[in-house]
Amino acid sequence: DVKVTQSSRYLVKRTGEKVFLECVQDMDHENMFWYRQDPGLGLRLIYFSYDVKMKEKGDIPEGYSVSREKKERFSLILESASTSQTSMYLCASSPRVLYEQYFGPGTRLTVT
Amino acid sequence: GQQVMQIPQYQHVQEGEDFTTYCNSSTTLSNIQWYKQRPGGHPVFLIQLVKSGEVKKQKRLTFQFGEAKKNSSLHITATQTTDVGTYFCAGEGGSNYKLTFGKGTLLTVNP
Secondary structure (H helix, E strand, C coil): CCCEEECCCEEEECCCCCEEEEEEECCCCCEEEEEEEECCCEEEEEEEECCCCCCEECCCCCCEEEEEEECCEEEEEECCCCHHHCEEEEEEEECCCCCCCEECCCEEEEEC | CCCEEEECCEEEEECCCCEEEEEEECCCCCEEEEEEECCCCCCEEEEEECCCCCEEEECCEEEEECCCCCEEEEEECCCCHHHCEEEEEEEECCCCCCCEECCCEEEEEEC
16 A cells, blocks of 8 residues: 655744644655645646656645655645645645545644 | 635535635646545645546545646545544645645535
8 A cells, every 4th residue: 555654743933933844655656745724715727847956846735845866755845834824735646647546534624 | 936726715514515625826836636624634645637628426425626737626525523623735746746735625514
């Protein structure tokens, strides 16, 4: 079974802090994704990566950056956390472009 | 940009009743995927449709892809309490190789 793990299930940070969210997949998938999920807004794509050191902006990249130094690991960075970034963050991976996506358990981030 | 609209937003049914959620795109889709998210869980892939007019079944679930590849539906026959959750469709239609998710339909089932 594909396993996608995320570093934390719950995280509380203060406004202005730099926040790192880590995601690791164990199936050698090429593509990895970061989404945020908010009530009534569904899943919105922040960034995705189709290869090591490659990244593409999604629909809402403002305030975020990403890093993919190794194939199995995709990090989401909030350079200066704001309360508007309080959300559920979901990481996903897929073997190829437009194939099924496998999601991690999510990180619920609260910024106070 | 591409938009994927999903209706209804909520649906409450009695156990044993049927349920349908609909997905409509502003552009022609190359494929459509369906996911289920249980309360407190993460989205889990159900199925992918790629052909115009395609119909696929998984036990009590029937998935359809429209002839024009701009709409899709998920129908559940005789709902059970285990069907509770949010059902999302996701499609790609702008040659940008990324999926756009609908906002989902939350299904609740009264036993």
